[in-house]
Amino acid sequence: VDGGSKAVDDRKSVLRKWELFKVVCRAFFIQNLWSFERMQAYGFLYCLLPVIKRLYTDREGRASACRRHLEAFNTHPYLASFILGVSIAREESHARGDEPDVSQVPSVKSSMMGPIAGVGDNLFWVSLRPFLALLGVSVVLLNWDAPQYGLLGPMVFLALYNLLHLYVRWVCMVGGYRGDIKVVERLRSLNHLRIVRALRVTSYLLVGAVAALKVGTVGAGGRGLPKAALAFALMVSIAAASRIKATPAKMMALVSLLCLAGGYLGWVASF
Amino acid sequence: MLKEALMGSLVGGALALDTEAAFQFMISRPLVCGPVIGLLLGDVGTGLAIGAILELLNSGNLLVGGRTPPDASLATAVATSIVLMDKSYLGSDAKNSLLGLSIIYSFYMGILAGRLEHLFKTKVNVWFLRRARSYAEDGRLSELARLNWEGLGLRYFKNFSLAFVSALVGFYPIRAVVSLMPPWSEGLWRSLYLILPFVGLGSALKAFGMDRLFWFLPVGFTATLFLGSLGRMDIATTIILASAAGLSALLLLRFTFGLTFPPGGRRQQGGG
Numbered sequence: 001v002d003g004g005s006k007a008v009d010d011r012k013s014v015l016r017k018w019e020l021f022k023v024v025c026r027a028f029f030i031q032n033l034w035s036f037e038r039m040q041a042y043g044f045l046y047c048l049l050p051v052i053k054r055l056y057t058d059r060e061g062r063a064s065a066c067r068r069h070l071e072a073f074n075t076h077p078y079l080a081s082f083i084l085g086v087s088i089a090r091e092e093s094h095a096r097g098d099e100p101d102v103s104q105v106p107s108v109k110s111s112m113m114g115p116i117a118g119v120g121d122n123l124f125w126v127s128l129r130p131f132l133a134l135l136g137v138s139v140v141l142l143n144w145d146a147p148q149y150g151l152l153g154p155m156v157f158l159a160l161y162n163l164l165h166l167y168v169r170w171v172c173m174v175g176g177y178r179g180d181i182k183v184v185e186r187l188r189s190l191n192h193l194r195i196v197r198a199l200r201v202t203s204y205l206l207v208g209a210v211a212a213l214k215v216g217t218v219g220a221g222g223r224g225l226p227k228a229a230l231a232f233a234l235m236v237s238i239a240a241a242s243r244i245k246a247t248p249a250k251m252m253a254l255v256s257l258l259c260l261a262g263g264y265l266g267w268v269a270s271f
Numbered sequence: 272m273l274k275e276a277l278m279g280s281l282v283g284g285a286l287a288l289d290t291e292a293a294f295q296f297m298i299s300r301p302l303v304c305g306p307v308i309g310l311l312l313g314d315v316g317t318g319l320a321i322g323a324i325l326e327l328l329n330s331g332n333l334l335v336g337g338r339t340p341p342d343a344s345l346a347t348a349v350a351t352s353i354v355l356m357d358k359s360y361l362g363s364d365a366k367n368s369l370l371g372l373s374i375i376y377s378f379y380m381g382i383l384a385g386r387l388e389h390l391f392k393t394k395v396n397v398w399f400l401r402r403a404r405s406y407a408e409d410g411r412l413s414e415l416a417r418l419n420w421e422g423l424g425l426r427y428f429k430n431f432s433l434a435f436v437s438a439l440v441g442f443y444p445i446r447a448v449v450s451l452m453p454p455w456s457e458g459l460w461r462s463l464y465l466i467l468p469f470v471g472l473g474s475a476l477k478a479f480g481m482d483r484l485f486w487f488l489p490v491g492f493t494a495t496l497f498l499g500s501l502g503r504m505d506i507a508t509t510i511i512l513a514s515a516a517g518l519s520a521l522l523l524l525r526f527t528f529g530l531t532f533p534p535g536g537r538r539q540q541g542g543g
Contacts (some may be wrong), residue, residue: 015282033403033422035396036337042396042403046419053412062410070407074336077295123335128313129297131288133326135515136302137475140323141468142508145317147306153323154303156516161297166443170513195521201487202518207472208491214468214498230494231469240474243481248328248341248474249382255470259463 014092015054022050024173027084031077039074043083044109051088055095063092071106075113076120081169083112085176107175119187122196124165132161133197138210211235275356276438279308284431290344291388293336294428299344301325308348312355317370323351324374328400329381329470331478339389345434346381350374350440353445365449371464372445380437387433395425 030043045066052065075083087109093099136157143150168187175183215228241251286307289299297303301322309318325347332340353373354361360369399422406414439498476488498506 002533028294029419029423031295032419032426033396033399034392035290035400036393037397037400039337042400042418045403045407046416049412049416050451059410062412063408066305066407066410066412066415070404090435114513121333121335125335126478130330130475131515133300133302133330134475135469135512137323137326138512138515140302140319141375142512143468144320147319150319150323151315153319154306157302158297176522197484198518199478200484202515204476204487206515207476207510208488208493208510210497211469212492212495213473215496216499221339227498228492231466232489234466234472234490235476237471239476239481242331242474242477248331251474252378252470253374255466256463259466260368262462 005046015051015088016093020021020173020177023088024170025082026050027081027169027173029144030080033133038070038072038122040077041070041073044073044080044087045069045204047084048087048091051091055091067068068102068105071109071265073109073113075117076124078124078169079116079120079184079187081173082116082172083174084180086112087176089177089179102200109233112196117183123187127196128164129161131203132157134203135160142209142213144214171225180192205261207235272356272442273439275312276342276352276429276435276442278311279348279352279355280431280435280438281351282308282311282422283434286317286348287344287430287434288423288427290342291527292423301329301343301347304344304347305351308351309355312351314355314358314361317350317354318351321354321374322347324467324471325350325378327468327475328378330475331470339357339385339392340376341381342384342388342430343381343436344372345384345430346377348434349380349437349441350377352441353377355443357446360446360449365452367464368449368452369445371467372448373441374464374467376441376445380441384430384433386439387429391426391429396422459498463514 018246021150025049026049030040030047033042035042035135048065048069050061056062056065069087087105090099090105090108092271095100095134105255122228129214139153139156162245171183173189174180211231212228215231238251238255272469283304286304289296293406298307301324303322304317305318305320305322307327308319309315312318325343329341329343329346334340340502350373353376356371360366365458399418403415403418404535476485495511
């Protein structure tokens with residue numbers, strides 16, 4: 001064993017459930033102290049500190065393990081649990097003496113972080129969170145004058161999102177520790193083209209329906225049609241402006257100025 | 272008044288940590304942060320309305336790679352605190368003007384807070400990292416662990432102070448503008464607040480991209496208007512919300528139990 005460290009004992013599993021539980025809890029802080037120099041490096045090391053403390057009893061062994069896990073690292077914070085699990089298994093194996101050479105651990109981490117970040121970013125940041133937030137906001141907008149029902153919006157959002165989020169964190173940690181690559185395959189299956197399409201189609205329908213419900217009824221003889229058309233045009237213009245790299249700050253300034261001018265000319269919208 | 276600003280900033284600063292530094296349970300999202308601060312300051316409805324609008328306006332901002340988006344949770348905390356620091360306006364016609372101005376002010380303040388967070392990542396956290404490297408060289412594990420809490424504390428202090436100062440700085444000018452508004456501008460700001468949800472919905476579309484699926488937007492819009500004209504708005508609402516909730520449940524089932532939809536769907540992979 002390098003660095004003068006020694007294996008703690010000869011049992012198959014050196015780590016206790018307590019250390020693994022501590023890593024799961026610490027994984028909630030993996031993005032803390034994120035820096036442009038080494039990104040999540042400190043957060044990753046912080047998660048592994050209980051494991052390093054248990055596995056290595058001498059100063060040099062601990063320093064060597066800390067150096068290994070303070071290399072530049074960046075991936076999706078939820079799915080990082082999988083790489084944490086893999087790293088724990090490698091360190092444990094090293095401490096037992098089964099795997100004398102752990103110098104390749106940083107490169108194993110580097111090789112996994114890119115693909116895992118791709119799966120996590122697409123699934124959580126690009127698809128699930130905007131979709132569930134939109135669902136929550138829709139409940140609020142549809143109950144604009146009845147906040148007691150509108151409160152269901154944030155509750156539904158938090159419940160659905162965190163059910164999957166916490167489950168994924170736990171399954172990834174256990175899967176990584178046991179070397180079960182099927183976990184990542186299952187997550188990848190959630191990025192199935194059909195599912196992403198279904199999410200997007202539902203989101204468009206939801207935005208369209210919520211906008212129409214905010215406009216209200218068109219009324220007899222289509223009196224409310226200009227108002228509905230104006231609201232729809234505004235929404236599509238804002239969406240289209242983002243394609244020509246108009247920032248939200250600029251768009252907000254433009255809308256405020258238009259309202260200022262419109263108000264001065266006596267136009268008052270009554271949505 | 273100072274008490275409301277203090278309470279809003281203390282809680283807002285803590286919730287904002289969830290954005291990146293800790294947990295990421297999404298309690299930092301404006302949709303959640305708004306009603307929590309509203310509840311604390313005595314008006315859930317106002318917090319909910321502010322949160323929903325700022326959620327839409329910020330839904331296209333993703334924390335991916337090295338990007339640091341505007342701080343939407345601090346913006347929500349500031350807007351809700353400003354509106355609820357003096358509740359005398361809430362029952363008056365000036366309420367919408369106050370809400371509109373506060374949301375716009377806090378939206379830009381959120382961009383500023385994002386810039387500050389970026390500075391934290393380039394300077395302050397790099398300083399913490401250097402300390403971590405020196406502790407790592409000596410294998411000092413307890414000092415390494417302590418850095419996490421020091422960093423968290425410093426970031427909380429930054430969030431709290433920024434929210435508190437922004438709420439106080441924004442409160443007086445916004446009240447003055449609302450009080451001194453000429454009659455013609457009242458209609459203007461009322462309009463602005465009422466059209467902000469549409470601006471937000473337009474911004475939210477950015478998160479889903481604009482391709483040929485975009486045509487489902489007018490389909491949803493016109494179908495709902497049509498059902499509304501028949502006096503069946505309730506049906507439209509139920510269909511849309513039920514299909515969205517059903518899709519969410521399907522995703523959960525698919526991951527948890529490995530269910531495919533439609534059965535044998537794996538064969539059709541790439542077919543869309």
